[in-house]
Amino acid sequence: MHPLNHFKFCPKCGSSRFAENSENSKKCDSCGFEFFKNPTIGCGAIVFDDQDRLLCIRRLKDPGAGLLGVPGGFVDLGETMEQAVARETIEETGIQIEVHELIANIPNSYIYKGVEQHPLDFYYSGKIIDMSGMRPQIGETAEILFIPRNEINIDSFAMASCKELLRKILGK
Numbered sequence: 001m002h003p004l005n006h007f008k009f010c011p012k013c014g015s016s017r018f019a020e021n022s023e024n025s026k027k028c029d030s031c032g033f034e035f036f037k038n039p040t041i042g043c044g045a046i047v048f049d050d051q052d053r054l055l056c057i058r059r060l061k062d063p064g065a066g067l068l069g070v071p072g073g074f075v076d077l078g079e080t081m082e083q084a085v086a087r088e089t090i091e092e093t094g095i096q097i098e099v100h101e102l103i104a105n106i107p108n109s110y111i112y113k114g115v116e117q118h119p120l121d122f123y124y125s126g127k128i129i130d131m132s133g134m135r136p137q138i139g140e141t142a143e144i145l146f147i148p149r150n151e152i153n154i155d156s157f158a159m160a161s162c163k164e165l166l167r168k169i170l171g172k
């Protein structure tokens, strides 16, 4: 299935003469605009506290409502990876972290509201700086958890990229 099969109209001029032009693009026969389906850039924070427990969130919304994740999300326009990791962690948990190093980048895919999404997820290590504002993000985070390294159950995580990373980190 073409990655833009759900998109019937030119996003520039609205024409319905919007047809597959390559594996990753559609082109408008009315205005000439070509629209590419590129990966979006996702990020996640892999943060163990001083008791070797992983900072996790329980997802309130789909994809993966009720399952676990690490703090993370999409990179905004004009933002660096490190800024995005720190911002998403603050937004979802209220916890301020210092972002350290890139651990891995892993292509992900999932269905969001009936449309397949293809983020490329960048996972960074980090360290907790300030927990005084800790609270789950209203409407996004059901719960904040600190899970001891040896009690992490990879099957309880939502995202394929996160599972793959945890398998590597935990040697499972």
Ligand SMILES: [Zn+2]
Residues within 6 Å of the ligand: 010, 011, 012, 013, 014, 015, 028, 029, 030, 031, 032, 033
């Ligand atoms: Zn057009």
